[in-house]
Amino acid sequence: xxxxxxxxxxxxxxxxxxxxxxxxxxxxxxxxxxxxxxxxxxxxxxxxxxxxxxxxxxxxxxxxxxxxxxxxxxxxxxxxxxxxxxxxxxxxxxxxxxx
Amino acid sequence: xxxxxxxxxxxxxxxxxxxxxxxxxxxxxxxxxxxxxxxxxxxxxxxxxxxxxxxxxxxxxxxxxxxxxxxxxxxxxxxxxxxxxxxxxxxxxxxxxxxxxxxxxxxxxxxxxxxxxxxxxxxxxxxxxxxxxxxxxxxxxxxxxxxxxxxxxxxxxxxxxxxxxxxxxxxxxxxxxxxxxxxxxxxxxxxxxxxxxxxxxxxxxxxxxxxxxxxxxxxxxxxxxxxxxxxxxxxxxxxxxxxxxxxxxxxxxxxxxxxxxxxxxxxxxx
Numbered sequence: 204x205x206x207x208x209x210x211x212x213x214x215x216x217x218x219x220x221x222x223x224x225x226x227x228x229x230x231x232x233x234x235x236x237x238x239x240x241x242x243x244x245x246x247x248x249x250x251x252x253x254x255x256x257x258x259x260x261x262x263x264x265x266x267x268x269x270x271x272x273x274x275x276x277x278x279x280x281x282x283x284x285x286x287x288x289x290x291x292x293x294x295x296x297x298x299x300x301x302x
Numbered sequence: 303x304x305x306x307x308x309x310x311x312x313x314x315x316x317x318x319x320x321x322x323x324x325x326x327x328x329x330x331x332x333x334x335x336x337x338x339x340x341x342x343x344x345x346x347x348x349x350x351x352x353x354x355x356x357x358x359x360x361x362x363x364x365x366x367x368x369x370x371x372x373x374x375x376x377x378x379x380x381x382x383x384x385x386x387x388x389x390x391x392x393x394x395x396x397x398x399x400x401x402x403x404x405x406x407x408x409x410x411x412x413x414x415x416x417x418x419x420x421x422x423x424x425x426x427x428x429x430x431x432x433x434x435x436x437x438x439x440x441x442x443x444x445x446x447x448x449x450x451x452x453x454x455x456x457x458x459x460x461x462x463x464x465x466x467x468x469x470x471x472x473x474x475x476x477x478x479x480x481x482x483x484x485x486x487x488x489x490x491x492x493x494x495x496x497x498x499x500x501x502x503x504x505x506x507x508x509x510x511x512x513x514x515x516x517x518x519x520x521x522x523x524x525x526x527x528x529x530x531x532x533x534x535x536x537x538x539x540x541x542x543x544x545x546x547x548x549x550x551x552x553x554x555x556x557x558x559x560x561x562x563x564x565x566x567x568x569x570x571x572x
Contacts, residue, residue: 217493217494218493218494219447219490219493219494219495219496219497219500220493222448222449222496222500223496223500223503223504225449226449226452226453226504227504229453230452230453230456230504230505233453233456233457233460234456234460237460237464238460238464
């Protein structure tokens, strides 16, 4: 960077650091999805819809992984339910709304 | 023993063919018997980079379809007599390459006593790219220090680890190497380009070489002389180092630092 760039404020944004950070995240994400069946994302969405018929959960409440247990593949499904108090409060609020 | 080396990348235009040509020439220069095959059916270009485009009579697909013998289709290099080029077909038929056909040709090259077969992969992850990597013992993944190239390379690394003969057999995996091309040390120094360490950290495999961006590369392809033969160019010297490393030599990386600027250009910028 020359003196004039310095004086007249041509800033150095260091775009390489931004590139590296973006790549680190997307590559990690794509690697974790690698080798898993293609239907997983769609299945995940449908399961989420079914759960939502009964419980109010966030978009990221479901984690699906295909794990290997010896010769068998196991579909590992974790659903995080909202905390009990939250659920009760919500239910009360819903009742109020309806009343 | 014949070693099958695929030069691949996922993304197009990163320097696969330039690398294949220089790799093949570099190995032949050391007295190895080498065949370099263009897998880019429909978009033949290795012949131009090697400078033998006017001597193509038969091609890879002709051999696969038994329309000629392998010997007839192999073009002998004018510079190194142990170096042979097998051109891609210009047919538009994407199904022209078959796994059985490719395997038969590779086996024949092995039986002919070739030391190395360099497979120049097309861009993408379609059939040509798949077949170029399927039989590989080693992979040279060509990558530019740029986001889309790095991401595509990681996808290719995943395929090398799952969709190859070695992966399916479950024994030793395909040996993977990174080759960074179009590296611009000045831009790395100013923070505008990812460094070799950045790329290595993201992809997590060893670096075979770093080829600096160089005017020599275009000049070499213009002339049909693989850039490794231009000993005055930084790219040619960097390829020479990379091949020495491939053969097990320990060589320090060169051309990683920006050229020192004079006081005037420091003052006035460049």
